[in-house]
Amino acid sequence: MLDEFNLSSREPPFDPLSAILFKVLQVTAFLFFIAFLALSQMKDTGKIDTKAEFFISMTWPDNHPDDFDLFVQDPLGNVVWYRRRDIGFLSLERDNRGGANNFITVDGEKILSASRQELVSIRGIVAGEYTVNVYHFSAHTGLPVPVTVTVEKLNPHVSIIAKETLDMAKDRFERTAVRFTLDSKGEVVSKTHVDRSILQSFFDPTANGATMSKYGYQQ
CATH class of the missing domain: 2.60.60 (Lipoxygenase-1)
Incomplete structure (x- = not known):
């Protein structure tokens, strides 16, 4: 009966461990993207800038x-x-x-x-x-x-x-x-x-x- 009146949630119960793991995955992907950009820049220039006097x-x-x-x-x-x-x-x-x-x-x-x-x-x-x-x-x-x-x-x-x-x-x-x-x-x-x-x-x-x-x- 409760389903007929939408009084109960059809979503699965909240799992805090899964949420934490998802956030960690997001951060790891972001850091990987930043590292990829840095490596691409080094490849394009062919060298790493060094200090000059x-x-x-x-x-x-x-x-x-x-x-x-x-x-x-x-x-x-x-x-x-x-x-x-x-x-x-x-x-x-x-x-x-x-x-x-x-x-x-x-x-x-x-x-x-x-x-x-x-x-x-x-x-x-x-x-x-x-x-x-x-x-x-x-x-x-x-x-x-x-x-x-x-x-x-x-x-x-x-x-x-x-x-x-x-x-x-x-x-x-x-x-x-x-x-x-x-x-x-x-x-x-x-x-x-x-x-x-x-x-x-x-x-x-x-x-x-x-x-x-x-x-x-x-x-």
Whole structure:
């Protein structure tokens, strides 16, 4: 009779253990989703961001066909360039070949990039002098190209310690953008623009783990 008047519940009796287990399952699924997103981001970027003390960027006009290379040498003699992307605290974050096969990948599709930029990070402090050079690997227009090199100190706040624009007109030509000296605390104590060749260090056939055939030098 009670069923005819809807006076009794047709739902099963409440089970508190089942409710707790369901909530635990929800939380576990949520944490798994967050972890999946983090792993996906790492896969897309290809690397985990690390702390940097300095960024050194080199830019030239968008869509320009010429190829420039950024060379940075630390006080220990380590040189970072496109054949040695990581050495000591130096990392070449971005290599750019100008009009030669300069692509970026967007949603799995390769797209020709108009930007012209190379980027080096310094992830730790070594006291002494750093040399930042620009090398004009290939010139196609025969006209001077303005190449801007910027050195930024990131900690404790971002500040520009050097910004120089060089007119580069000849291929196989190297120029010094800036040389700066750090103390043991990472403070810049001096700067100069006196030319100093980094390529000379490559006359040693064991240096940097590669030949300089790209630059016309042989072992």
